[in-house]
Amino acid sequence: IVLTQSPGTLSLSPGERATLSCRASQSVTSSFLAWYQQKPGQAPRLLIHGATSRATGVPDRFSASGSGTDFTLTITRLETEDSAVYYCHQYGSSPLTFGGGTKVEIK
Amino acid sequence: QVKLAESGGDLVKPGGSLRLSCVASGFTFNDYYMTWIRQAPGKGLEWVSYIDGRSTFTRYADSVKGRFTISRDNAKNSLYLQMNSLRAEDTAVYYCASSPPPIFGAFPPYYFNYWGQGALVTVSS
Secondary structure: OOEEEEOOEEEEOOOOOEEEEEEEOOOOHHHOEEEEEEOOOOOOEEEEEOOOEEOOOOOOOEEEEEEOOEEEEEEOOOOHHHOEEEEEEEOOOOOOEEOOOEEEEEO | OOEEEEEOOOEEOOOOOEEEEEEEEOOOHHHOOEEEEEEOOOOOEEEEEEEOOOOOOEEEOOOOOOOEEEEEEHHHOEEEEEEOOOOHHHOEEEEEEEOOOOOOOOOOOOOOOEEOOOEEEEEOO
16 A cells, blocks of 8 residues: 655644645555654654554644545644654555655744 | 664675664563664655564565565564665665554554664665
């Protein structure tokens, strides 16, 4: 399954809302989709699994939705620390695949 | 808390070999799938290989099949990646990552709940 993320880059101001898209080339089984955050020079960090479940310690400013082929990660009330690249990943079909990432820049 | 620490990254010539290690702590290592994921400079994430808790099942990306070997030593809470016949395109930061408990209906290794800090492998003459 090919995952296409859009936009490639999102440039927003603190306090704004970011909406990131992950579109799959075919339906993702049982919404087995995860989102990761990767800050510069750091390893990725799990944000969301099962399409909508926040990982432990993830602020509730991060939420996710979607099913089938269309998934969304929403970050409300953006903070400067949210500047990162965000990746989606499907684990419902083999082989597992990652999206190409969306870079979120904070103005 | 869970900690994954990779080591072994280095500069190596094309055709050379390298062995990466990942030491885990803070969880029952032998219960879970472990995966190597790499990231070429300025690029996205690419899974390389994964192994189940008892070393009965391994899988490799086509790009490394026949050249890389994943293994683990549960007594040492350690994961390994033996990389042979290295190519310039293998240059990347290599992360080890752990998986959650089995998820009914999903394909292992499922998602990645913890990641190491990464080991840089540079293949260049």
